[in-house]
Amino acid sequence: MEYQRQQFYIVSLKDLIYSKRAVGREIDSDDVRLLELPVTCSLQQQITALS
Secondary structure (H helix, E strand, C coil), rough: CCCCCCCCCCHHHHHHHHHHHHHHHHHHHHHHHCCCCCCCCHHHHHHHHHH
């Protein structure tokens, strides 16, 4: 992804959850719990549009 002529790399939700589980810290476990909450249809459409 490029923004203002700067290259950025974006991790998928699946990979983000995987890496947070692999670390095993309590704060990452809390993040995983939040990241796995059901996504509303509108938000899912926005995420898909960005990919």
